[in-house]
Amino acid sequence: MDRTDTGRAGMNRKTTILDLISRKLAPFMLLFGLYVLTYGHASPGGGFQGGVVIASGVILLFVAQGVEAAERLFPFATLSRVETMAFLAFIGAGLAGIAAGIGFLGNPMVLVEVSAAPRAGMVLLLNLVIGIEVGSGVSLICLRLFREE
Amino acid sequence: MALTLVWTIRFLVVSIVVSMVRVVIGPTVADRMIGLNLVAAQTLALLVLISVSMDRTILLDVALVYDIFGFVGLLVMTRYFSGRKGEL
Amino acid sequence: MVEALLVLMLISSVFALLIRDMLAAVLLLGVFSMLSCLVFFLLSAPDVALTEAAVGTGVGTVILIWIVYRTERRDRT
Amino acid sequence: MKSGRLTAAAEILVLLLTAFFLYQGLRGDHGEESEIRRHIIENGSSETGALNLVTSIYLGYRAFDTLGETMVLLLAVSGGLFLLKPGSSGNGHDERGEDGYGQD
Amino acid sequence: MVWVLLSPMLGATAALFGSLFERFRGTACVISTISLAVPAVLLALLTGPVMEGEVLQHSLGGWSPPWGINLVMDGLAWVSASLTTLIAVAVALFALDSGKYGARFFFFLLMMAVGMYGVALTGDLFTMFVCFEIIAVSVYVLVAWEGTGTGLAASLKYLILSTTGIMIFLFGVFLIYRDLGVLSISGVSEALRAAGGVRNTPVMHLALASLCVGIGVRTAFIPFHTWLPEAHAYAPHPISAFLSGAMIKISFFAMVRIVLEFGGDYLMDLLMWIGAFTALAAVLSALSQTDVKRLLAYHSISQLGYILAVFGAGSSLALTASFLHALNHALFKSLLFLTVGAAVSFTGERNIYRIHGLGSRMPVVAAAFFVGALSISGIPPFNGYASKAFITMGMKGSGAYPLLWATSFLTMASFIKLGRIFLPFSRSGAEYDRKERPPGILETSVVAVLALMCLGTGVFGSQVAGFMHSMLYGTELVTAPRLFTAGSLLKTLPMIALGILAWRMVLTGPGRSLSGRVRALAPQLRTVLIFFFAGLLAFAAVAY
Amino acid sequence: MNLRARWNLVRFFITFISLFSGWLLFTWSLDTGSLVAGVVSCIAVSLVTWSIFVDETEAGRRAHLPRPHYFLLFLGVLVFNMYVASFKVLWQIVRGNINPSMVHFRTHLRTDIARVVLTSSITLTPGTITVDLNEDHLVVHWLDAQTTHSRYAGKLIKGIYEKLLRRVWL
């Protein structure tokens, strides 16, 4: 089905240094992406930025280890499904506003207490959903772009 | 103390100007990359200094994201560019 | 300060459009977006700065590198 | 040759005039104080529950723009994947024997 | 009201699911087509209130307009949304039956429809920008759908032009926000009115010019039209129909809304002249084309010129005529694109001189084609005649009318030229290596229904115009003209004669060489962009 | 539960704990909400990446956990050397008297992480940049080369780091 990733990109053979750094650093990047997502309502950042940070973790992985290795961790089909699901969830979150009677994409759970960090309700939910969609989408297209044909 | 910060920030802006020279004139791509790296490092310092001078913790996130993306961008650049020998 | 950075951005964008070597153009575009990120930060828009850092320096550079990698390094036009 | 020079002259002329147009647009003072800004700064975070006012606009007041943006992203991603697919060139038969853009 | 937007969105998601999961493949297309029925039903339900002049508003998320986004359903929005629905349903059914297009095609199609509904309904400038981009990105993909080099190049050309245009649109939004501090359209018009009459600051004029240019690229009138022939000609046939039938109209309606609400009366003359000139120039180049779909695409530009010119005439009757012609053009142009598309995919040939005798192979389609051709040429009793009669009334006494009159017989000439492909007899008796099956039952019925609608809107032209007028203004059309009087019917006779004369002239030697020279006029993108900025400057100069 | 499953579980927990300590360091708060979000996202990330964060062959405590006192000592030495040798480069820049050359030598370190730290510290130490690391073979660009002999050069460049690193990570 797939030809192996040993074409022109394989010319740069794997090096120890990049391999190790990517393995140790990429999880932290993913975690940082999730941080940017979950704190999007209280600090700079939000869905899109967090998603792109997550995608940058994936990019780091495939740049250092080849697209194949990254695809084992983040399979193509799963990513595309997750992306679509997240989009659907976004619309669903909007429909929740309709169900609560305040209109599409309304905010049915504004809390009085806004100082506690991850309790901003709707905004947090939307951030998460957008972040997942953007993360999977951007990493999907980057993986696809850099795959040898 | 605020004065020190302000002057340091100004100094860094000027030094970014100087580093840009290498980016613009660099004869080879590697030279330009060095310039890019230098600009990125100084911009990181600048971001950190500005956030410290504003005393807002949350602004430091920007610096970290910036650092991450500078690194990843450079990595992709070097990784996917091995042209013919001698063509740099 | 913002003006100085804007001048730098102008220089880097003009050179990015003029230069023959596509990789150098991508690099200059990367510098452009780094500087614009800095400008956004100075204009107290951390969100925009974050997005610009993520998009301009990150994804944008990656995609541009991809296209140069797949097509031609030299701008022969 | 001659037409090339003509084009270049026209280009320079047009761009200079556009620059003048831009200058006319950007000249002068910056309008009135925005009422939106006042309202959002006063009760943006209590209405949407986000401390970051940009987020409160982005996902509260103007969440529909964000939805549109997400749609643009989705379109760009799936369109890019579609156009990159090796089998997509030629006779317009798009999905033949593969499921989704996962496995091509 | 929000369901008008939501339903195609959900349908698009269903289509995307269908392209991802094997199991839903068949049902997804059907579901997505059905999801277009919901807006139709909703719009039908809303007809009554809107006709009484009620303006329905829906604040998205409960945030009221100055800081939130609201959807506005007034007559204009109703007309645009129904136009979109009409064409979208026809196109979706056609594509569903032709069987060539998978679930992802429907995803892009429906997303485009969502963008159009958004443009039609939104009351906010920035949301309009986003919706324009939704349309644009789906169009890029759909134009490049076949993967041929021409399609890709057309898509890229459209991308560059429209992105430049939308950037200028964004600049206009910026100027407005800077000057007035509001983004919603009603807010802007209120702010302008609050300043006593029309607020005549130069910045507002420039902003309006920028907005018009940004939309003008999508609307494709003359300095900005160059993307259209390629993009329409090399897209898949249903998409050509959709683009030509609905998309440029939606952009035009958005422009109408902006010009009317922002007090852009001083732009009217410019628009009228541009429109008339567009109509004439485009029909001239249409007459010289040999590629069937390019010919139709140039006719789209030309008919859009009509619409624009009569809008520029400014009276309320003129606006009604303009909208009526937009509706009619949507009907007959999508009909023409679908029928010609069926012919092209049946024969695998695009040259007008190499397709013969399809009339005997697909009689219904051929009949529908002739209905469309007669409509566009303005022959009674089809709808083109009706709207052209209204245009004549609307443009009475204005200087640009002779151009339009010239355009109408040239249109006829070019359709005499095009009509030969569907004539039932074939001169050379060419056999085609049947690339595709002949159009299926659903496709045929779609074109038949469209043809019947052309006929219906033609026969009941004044009633339709009255309906349109009451939609737009909430009042009855005062001077309801009679269409089928002997005098006006007689007026078409010299036009027919002139059309045939023009057709014969094209077939002569000098005509051929001239048309070849016109056809070879393929401006490069650089030239095109220079024209683009020249158009921008023209708008700015008039505004200033 | 066989050995492999247990090792996988251990790998997962190592990942989780590292990530969570990073989270704590970054957020610097002990709110319930923050902790919950941290735990959830750390679990999510570690579920995806445990297999690459800890390589399968990296069994052995010393492969990951440095000996703390030696590690601190190493860091101190590194930072000190950085500053000292930055002045050296500074002096070279001012004088403009340089003699660059490429030298090749080998390292005796065995784990990957130690090698990578070695190369990084060589790069940070002014006057030298690691150009390539291939198994245990290092290519170093030396700004002020005193010798090109492999072993002496290695001794001069690696200096104290290798000795310390052998204590830190084995």
Added chain:
Amino acid sequence: MNIGTVIFFVLGAVFNIMGNLGVIIFPDAYTRLQASSTCSTTSVLSFLIGCMFLVGLGPMLGRLLVITIFFFVTSPISAHIIARFAWQNGMVAWRRNFRMTGGRGRADG
């Protein structure tokens, strides 16, 4: 505390000037990389440490620490990958045959 900040800032500034100077005047990419990687890394680290002195214990310190660690890890790696890029593309290191001129270096030998 203030004194530490000032000292580190001054150190950083000095290194920064020298790093920039080195990048401008050194003859080829490798040597420029030496200047950039060492001097500018040291200078940015100095700035960061100075900031740490400035802010004291608190949430800001945690983030500064994370940024410092990240920069400390990635900066030598960036230098390494640039050098490796040049090396793999066949750039030959400048040898000392002539005294350095200004700006544009020559890769001979």
Added chain:
Amino acid sequence: MTWILIGAILMAGLWGVVNRPNMIKKVMALSIANSAVILMFVYHGSLSGDTAPIEGNGGTMVDPLPQALMLTAIVVGVCVMSMALVLVYRLHRKYGTLDMREVEGKAWKLRD
């Protein structure tokens, strides 16, 4: 002064779109011009305050609305850019050139 500089960047982008024949350069120029428009919005927003629009310590906040709008604009810009580059890639595979003039000449050679 700042306005003039931003306008100059915008003009540089537009000039690139018009003048550069290379398709990638055209796309880059579009991205630059887009950046300039974004800068305009953000600069205008920043004129009315001096701290970032995040609740915290005081000061007059800048206008948050242009920033929120520009987030959307940036994302849309990068989406369009990626689409454009994918198209450029396909065109290059088809015609083997990056020159827009050549591509147009080869693509729209009208068959008679």
